[in-house]
Amino acid sequence: MFGGAGFIAVFVVAHLVQPTVDPSWQPPSELALGATGWVMTTAFLLLAAASVGLFLALTSQAVTWPGRIGLAAVLLAATGFVVAAIFPTDPATTPPGEMTLTGTLHSIGPVLADGIPIAAVILAVSLTRHSPQWRRVRWVLVLGAVLTVWAAVLLTVSLAVLMPETGRLGPDVPVGWQGRFLLAADAVWLAAVGGCALAIRRGAAPGASDISAPTLSGRAS
Template sequence: MINPVLNAKPISALAARLSVISGVIFVIILGSLHFLEPEFDPTWRFISEYALGNFGWLMHLAFGLLAVSLISAGIVILSQARNITGYIGLVILGLSAIGIIIAAIFVTDPISVTPDDATFSGKMHSIGATLDYTPVAALLISFALARNEAWKVIRVRLFVTAGITIIIMALFILQIPHDGQFGPNVLAGLFGRILIVSYLGWILIVGTHALKLRRQNPKV
């Protein structure tokens, strides 16, 4: 039987707050890098390339915060989405967080570097990036949470925010050139930014509702 209320353990409330705060700070840092490192055209250069500039440490920090946000959301969801769909979603969310941590540790190569000339760090970064399927995790978890009585009230918001990330992910994939040649006419950088920022919408919905449930049931 699915627990209709949020686990009242302190770690659940802490995780919910941490998920929201770290997600918001991630977006703020990412936004600031557009001004701090304007040499990277946001329409076709990937956000990972900010790690190559003078404020590269901020990009490492931003990736770390995003991973913390996803892991914290997973901790909150663990006690709320107890069905096979939820567990699959949580596994994908965990793999996505691991991928982002890998991307945070290893610096990407410039977008002009061919796969044959890629460095070890660049290859590892790419592996980490390919593990990020947060939109798929968000959609599966939303289906699982929608079965929980305490979460049904926000199921539309869950599906809308998760659905937006899925749509943007599809649009982002369509922007990747088949020949691997990126340039100003390829909008992969723009759609990549929109995609990763869209994660925040779903994270905020999950985190804020979890905190609301905690306030309503402080002694459960």
């Protein structure tokens, strides 16, 4: 919860301390370049922490094999955010043949981070199908899945339509806001589902004891 909410706050600060970065076309990763790039690096690490936290919170709740696949996708996304934080990107105007090793490795991060939309869909189905508690907050899971998938599709379609044959971003390729929307959607999903997981875990213990007591007494009789 705090990781997702913290990312939004730090993400805003990263834009404020990097006023020369044009959000209309420059990718969010370019906020990690320069003297104040550590702010965006911190934001990536907050997303990674949020992903790991959600993975741990749902380990005891997503017990079916589709649920496990969803958890694996969350962990994959956490790895992507860590990769994005450790390896700074190259400037968007760098020709493909002149990319550095760190820039090439950084490009792997967003691919792995797409595990969030995948996990959102799988967990929305798996958790609500096998848990009455999650069924009560189904709307959170469904809206979260729609939000993250829509954001991912919007960015993908925008890149496919607007990217020139050279494969280089520039002011004439306005995809910056789409990338920022995707990161924000991922953060909102992590915080919202994390909050639901916490509430369900806190409310599960009394319910579990209420159910088990009659069962044990029945066996004793």
